[in-house]
Amino acid sequence: MRILCSNDDGVHARGLESLEKIARALSDDVWVVAPQEEQSGAARALTLAHPLRFRQYDERRFSVSGTPSDAVVMGVTRIMGDKKPDLILSGVNNGQNLAEDVTVSGTIAAAFQGMSLGVPSIALSLSRLERHNARWETPEAHGAQIVRDLLKAGWPSDVVVNVNFPDCAPDDVAGVEVTRQGHRDAFQLFAEERQDLRGGTYYWYGHTGARSNPPEGTDLRAVYDGKISITPLHLALTHEDSFASLTKALMKS
Template sequence: MLTNDDGIDAPGMQVLEEVAAQIAHEVWVVAPEHDQSGQSHAISLHHALRISERGDRRFGVTGTPGDCAAIGLCHIMKDNPPQLVLSGVNRGLNLGMETVFSGTVGGAMTAMMLGCPALALSQAFKDRNNVPWDTARSLGAETIRKLLAVGWGKSAVLNINFPPIPAAEVGPMTLARQGEGAVAGMHVDSRIDPRGMTYHWLNFKRGDIQQGPESDYSAMRAGKIVVTPLRYDRTDDDAYAELAEHLPRFGQ
């Protein structure tokens, strides 16, 4: 089953459908009707969701990537659940801190939470108007096959990022840790609409942040296909140990 956060008509979905057709005997698409970037793991609890049939085994949902994962696994494919969920291919990288906000990662995480192995896939670019989709298209199926052959824990989603270079120049698939990322804050752009009312756009501020030798960003800059296992458990072990010196641990 495929989903994404850029929307069912996004070029990355077409790429993912082509990739999935090489590894699966049957492919289903359950994806947002419109762009849902930045929705993270959001689930719609306060408004109804509508489903539209967009072709054979293709469904658009008026909701988030998390909604799509839930609708697909718990409703559309309830009686014949998929063996794998692929979320993407996202237009732009999903590395470091940005994975917290990513709807691509959120869709995969929701599928994993519902018991289905899931991968999040993203294609980095240098020019927004010239995304190198052929890199993910050419290397996607082989990458997924290799990861399926190796296997991974049920509590993790594999976050895969393809570098912004031609497929022939891409280095080997490389395991990396989530780095600090490039998010250095938020910027609020305030404007006035034609009726004189104020409205606001949120944007990330990005900076050149030290990443560390095993980081996903460092691997991406080296031209590798970057694979990072992500999980829901966000307990910070360093902070936990420090607090344990002053607070009793539950169960002890």
């Protein structure tokens, strides 16, 4: 099995080391094509107005001067040659990608780009309270078996699988749960105003809020309860109930 590893935290990210360990437990044909620099929050952006360049580190390890989606496109269509990967793994992200995160996450975007290119794709993320105290041993201990189980079960070609590991030691993981995308009710993005050394004003995004009380069956609840959350995601964004009501209201003739 040929596996392509990518991410949004950049080619030198600690989580990419964990992802490679997971991939190498599954195959000896592992490639890495990741953004040169961190691209968190890039969502599905593509670089259209600037040239893309790649840097090669060894036979199967590259970085791309663009977004996670750029890295996957370059990896599949240019860098890996005529043989496409059989599987794309994206992550392991330093921080959870749950609920609303999925619409802005570069980690998940890389998986969606792989799916769009016809390659089964899985996004993996690690929940943590502090960025520099992530428990990388947890995805390293459980990740390969999770991927094996997913490959055995299979999933539709228009779906990506979003895996989130809880913030606990490997032996404390409370199980695995297939979940639905949740919704935060106690979370807010804000822009903090700061001043540089030349007197200019700039802004830096941050988050406020606390843990909500999400319902059973959601990705948030599973991770809060110490479980590995597995959520099938797809790009069909049409809201069917609104489609029906608007059709009834507007298409009268």
